[in-house]
Amino acid sequence: MSAAREIIPIHALKAVCSSCSLQELCLPLGLAQEEMIQLDDAINQRMPVRRGEALFRLGDAFRSLYAVRTGFFKTVVVSEDGREQVTGFHMAGELMGLDAFGTDQHGCTAIALEDCEVCELPYHRLENLALEIPALNRHLYKLMSREIIRDQGAMLLLGNMRAEERLAVFLLNLSQRMAARGFSSRQFVLRMTREEIGSYLGMKLETVSRTFSRFQQDGWIKVQGKQIEVLDLAAIKQLVSGCIGLQH
Amino acid sequence: MSAAREIIPIHALKAVCSSCSLQELCLPLGLAQEEMIQLDDAINQRMPVRRGEALFRLGDAFRSLYAVRTGFFKTVVVSEDGREQVTGFHMAGELMGLDAFGTDQHGCTAIALEDCEVCELPYHRLENLALEIPALNRHLYKLMSREIIRDQGAMLLLGNMRAEERLAVFLLNLSQRMAARGFSSRQFVLRMTREEIGSYLGMKLETVSRTFSRFQQDGWIKVQGKQIEVLDLAAIKQLVSGCIGLQH
DNA sequence: ATTGGTGCTTGATGAAGGTCAATACGATTA
DNA sequence: TAATCGTATTGACCTTCATCAAGCACCAAT
DSSP states (O other): OGGGGGSOOGGGGSOOGGGOTTTTTSTTTTOOHHHHHHHHHTOEEEEEEOTTOEEEOTTOBOOEEEEEEESEEEEEEEOTTSOEEEEEEEETTOEEOGGGTTTSBOSSEEEESSSEEEEEEEHHHHHHHHHHOHHHHHHHHHHHHHHHHHHHHHHHHHHHOOHHHHHHHHHHHHHHHHHHTTSOSSEEEOOSOHHHHHHHHTSOHHHHHHHHHHHHHTTSEEEETTEEEESOHHHHHHHHTTOOOOOO | OGGGGGSOOGGGGSOOGGGOTTGGGSTTTTOOHHHHHHHHHTOEEEEEEOTTOEEEOTTOBOOEEEEEEESOEEEEEEOTTSOEEEEEEEOTTOEEOGGGTTTSBOSSEEEESSSEEEEEEEHHHHHHHHHHOHHHHHHHHHHHHHHHHHHHHHHHHHHHOOHHHHHHHHHHHHHHHHHHTTSOSSEEEOOSOHHHHHHHHTSOHHHHHHHHHHHHHTTSEEEETTEEEESOHHHHHHHHTTOOOOOO
16 A cells, blocks of 8 residues: 555644643653754654543553543553552643553553544654653653652542542642643533542542532532532632642 | 771672672663673662661652662651651662652652661762663663552552452562562561551551451461461462552 | 550441442433 | 433442550560
């Protein structure tokens, strides 16, 4: 199919890192202009992933990192007996696959919760580039390091906090991440089910639902299915004050 | 005190990475002999840390990674309201401080649970060396990546498993790590208190104690204070079968 | 030997959240 | 429009673990 080479796929025409609006949230953070152009070459832009599809699966050979460009992912770990644990939710500008360096296999499965686009960062090219660009290498360290801190925050959450505290931290965290991307921090749509929230927070879907209802009765939020409106941010912050959260 | 320079401190005479028995568990894994000698130069060997002392504290400026040479550490995160969460236990050959790259500050506090020795790996020297030695750089990625996986395992543990499963995973994990270091996997001493175990596993010290007692009644282990003897490994493994554990 | 401190064990009780079940909602398809 | 499937809500009940409390074991210091 050599004829296909003459048809330039539409996504090849799209913006690259050096002109991407997510620069400040994503991998290129802190790079000089010329370094960013080098990075452009190492990246496959705008792979589409449709809702419900897996971008990679636990055990897959590790070939690339992926940055979310648009859309929303969950990552899950499945234990032998089928129990599923959601280990994170990922939105624009966030990197997935950092847990795969260790074993050369992906350590979790990434599923698109809506139609998404990702940038693919082939591992070998990235590694070579990182050795040439110290700032990039350092930033990769930083990103992995932050992932560790984030997970430790989640451990504290799961180990020490009650259901309502967990859900409050979750809402606050989501709200802040929306704000960082220029969306409303007061009104947003949950892309995940109650069960997925529950799995992430270590509680059952019924408890998630009940806790949402209680927050609503208290006038803190308005819930309509997946539509969330934050009414009393201060009250929610009050509840989680003194807790180490799920920073992102 | 220039005269002091003529007194060679005793620890300077001790073994370096290239002749360290922990090579295979520690940072030098996978390096060529000559690369290891370069690493020797970048490392301050055998810093002593006494029981109860902090090697570094949450918020301290990040200057070095530390490898445990002998002894046993805990790392803890303290929330604003004083709640303390143990995030890990660390023994010979394990690296601490990987969570500090992200913010240039340590993200947890490391406390020696017995008299210890550590190797200090100054950050800048290590970073420069990593840029020269691709294998070292890759290994640092791997170590951080494994830390992420480990933390995700802990999340699954805390989110999904019951008290006895958690403690079984904990014992199994400890037993395996002892074995990997040439110690008995059947008999060992817990260096941490019941409260610290409980904090790590997300349960109260009373529950830890009760669960140990139950394991003992079932003939799975023998507990005498901090002395543990594993009597029925198969039964313990059976309990955690199908769980994703705390790999180390 | 006595005292105090810290950590461990064990019992009694209660609260938080899990489980089971019935019902309702909402989006997609027939 | 109806039918269906996945998702969400809510209630009733039960299990697990936290809490409170008492007593014990061990070590260190006086």
